[in-house]
Amino acid sequence: MPTSAPTMPAARAGSRTPGSRWLQTEAGKGWVTISPPLIYALLLLIGPIIVIVANSFWSQDYLTIDRSFTLENYKAALTEPIYRDLLFRSLFVSVTVAFVTVILAYPVAWFVSFRGGRYKGLWLFIITVPFWSGYLLRILSWKVILGYKGVLNETLLYLGVIAEPLSSLIYNVNAAIITLAHSWAAFAILPLFVSLEKLDRSLLEAAADLGDGPVRRFLRITLPLTAPGIIAALMIVMIPTVGDYVTPKLVGGKDGVMIANAIQVQFGKASNWPLGAALAVSTMVIVTMVAGAIVLLIAGLKRLVK
Amino acid sequence: MRPGALSRRLLAAYVIVYVAILYFPVLLLPVFSFNDSATPKLPLVGFTTKWYASLAGNEAMHGAAWNSLIVGVSAALLSTVLGICAARAMTRHRFRGMAAASSVIMAPLILPEIIIAISLLVVLLGLGVQLSLLTVILGHLLICVPYSVTVLVSGFEGFDPSMEEASRDLGETGFGTLRRVTLPMLAPSIVSSLLVTFTISLDEFILAFFLSGTEPTLPVYIWGQLRFAAKLPNVLALGSILIAASLLMLTAAELFRRRAERKMELRP
Structure with missing residues (x-):
């Protein structure tokens, strides 16, 4: 892009210092333009996260924070059965939700990309709208559906499928998984759709000309080439769900408590910030490791298919 | 029927069932x-409208609605301004470190909200800041900016940078170009960004729950x-109103x- 330097008032005071010359370069202009949102994110997101990481190495004695380095919080977070169980359960829930969501969403993304025609935008809009509206209310709605006297039980009773209401529908891990999978379904479609759109259709035609059937074409071309979209969709669902707070609270019940609930307690009533910080950091580190493992796994599978 | 036609119909049926299940819980509350x-x-x-009628005299709910409105409007305006900066830098300038800068700005999209909430809470309390609507706005800005950027990047990609250059070459100042060329060209995307970010703020619960102090927003009240x-x-009545409002704003944004x-199609 041609710079508009000649039209700038060249005689402006201080325009010859190296700093202001840098501001006239492409990089300088870029950094200046991006600086307001960047500084905001650095101050209110990255800074606080660093503070949380620092907190996780401190300890708390009643109301005072002792800033000498300790690993006690991590020891507690990773070895105490209650926290270990919550961490494992949260990971199990988030990985399950991610895979369920992506497997169920893939055909829909494929449909919109390959059969959507002129209405691709409309389809995407229709599918993503529920995601944008009412996080809390959607979860509440699942409580109404799955509850002991809920819609599902009443319907099954009415149809004579069951003789008395099932108590196994709500307040367990499955209820949390169903609710979360529904919450994130729409969001998973987007990365899948984008990667399907990028897929070069002539490859499929070539494979068809060479005698590959639809199943082989899908397994050997579509699936491997959309692996980046699958990975993105898995991550975009898995990482936020590991820290979900409301779903376990409203539909998870006693058996569906997740790590976010334990973190919240440490920053609320029980108030042990360093321990809460260690729980939060451990969760993030472990979920990142699991995410890395999934990426490697999918890369390995991709090579296997070829 | 050919097998291809059958699988086509099966897929279409699957998509319809999928969309129906997506909407079922959302439409159940109303x-x-x-x-x-x-x-x-x-x-x-x-049929009754009494649940809605009883909302009319509910002072606490009105307070929460007013709080949500203040937070939503502030978050929408500020995040759209920040979003314009970020989207402009991402589409109009190429520089080293841009990918890193963008991922910092977009990070809240993928981080668990509880992590954002507790980090911000600890820092604000540590600095002795009183929790209020302002702190909720600060938090909502973080999560609204990435969505605003997404909407605005496509807006910037939609018009030709040479129009801005032409304006400057014809003697318009930088600010004049912004006001008379860039912003009018971007207007639909800006409105779309305002509506989407307002809706996100209106529905957001976790950050508001941690950062709101004694003034609840609507989700915290619920x-x-x-x-x-x-x-x-x-x-349920209040929730239905919220869902209807969200749907309306999202449709308008679309x-x-x-x-x-x-x-964009009018581009030469």
């Missing part, structure tokens, strides 16, 4: 909000009411986004 029964259950008993089983029908796309 159905029960008009049901003349103290608990949401089938079969429906009778959360508080969930403790009382008797209040459930009122919550219409503006399409308008921006049509503008």
Whole structure:
């Protein structure tokens, strides 16, 4: 892009210092333009996260924070059965939700990309709208559906499928998984759709000309080439769900408590910030490791298919 | 029927069932909000608007609605301004470190909200900041900016940078170009960004829950009411209003986004 330097008032005071010359370069202009949102994110997101990481190495004695380095919080977070169980359960829930969501969403993304025609935008809009509206209310709605006297039980009773209401529908891990999978379904479609759109259709035609059937074409071309979209969709669902707070609270019940609930307690009533910080950091580190493992796994599978 | 046609129909049927399940819980609340029964259950008993009528005299709810409005409007305006900066840098400038800078700005999209909430909470309390609507706005800005950027990047990609250059070459100042060329070209995307970010702020619960202090936003108010089983029908009525408002704003945002796309088609 041609710079508009000649039209700038060249005689402006201080325009010859190296700093202001840098501001006239492409990089300088870029950094200046991006600086307001960047500084905001650095101050209110990255800074606080660093503070949380620092907190996780401190300890708390009643109301005072002792800033000498300790690993006690991590020891507690990773070895105490209650926290270990919550961490494992949260990971199990988030990985399950991610895979369920992506497997169920893939055909829909494929449909919109390959059969959507002129209405691709409309389809995407229709599918993503529920995601944008009412996080809390959607979860509440699942409580109404799955509850002991809920819609599902009443319907099954009415149809004579069951003789008395099932108590196994709500307040367990499955209820949390169903609710979360529904919450994130729409969001998973987007990365899948984008990667399907990028897929070069002539490859499929070539494979068809060479005698590959639809199943082989899908397994050997579509699936491997959309692996980046699958990975993105898995991550975009898995990482936020590991820290979900409301779903376990409203539909998870006693058996569906997740790590976010334990973190919240440490920053609320029980108030042990360093321990809460260690729980939060451990969760993030472990979920990142699991995410890395999934990426490697999918890369390995991709090579296997070829 | 050829096997291809059959699998095509199966897929179409699957997509329809999928979309129906996506919408079912969202549309269930409004159905029960008009049901003349103290608990949401089938079969429906009778039609009533009394749950909505009782909201009219509910002072606490009005306060929460007002709070949500203040937070939503502030978050929408500020995040759209920040979003314009970020989207402009991402589409109009190439520089080393841009990918890193963008991922910092977009990070809240993928981080668990509880992590954002507790980090911000610890720092604000550590600095001695009183929790208020302002702190909620600060938090909402973080999560609204990435969505605003997404909407605005396509807006910037939609118009030719040479129009701005032409304006400057014709003697318009930088600010004049911004006001008379860039912003009018971006207008549909800006409106779309405002609507989307307002909706996100309106629906957001976790950050508001941690950062709101004594002034609840609507979702925080609803959360508080969930403790009382008797209040459930009122919550359903309020929730239905919120869902309807969100749907309306998102539809409007989509219409503006399409308008921006049509503008793009007018490109030479």
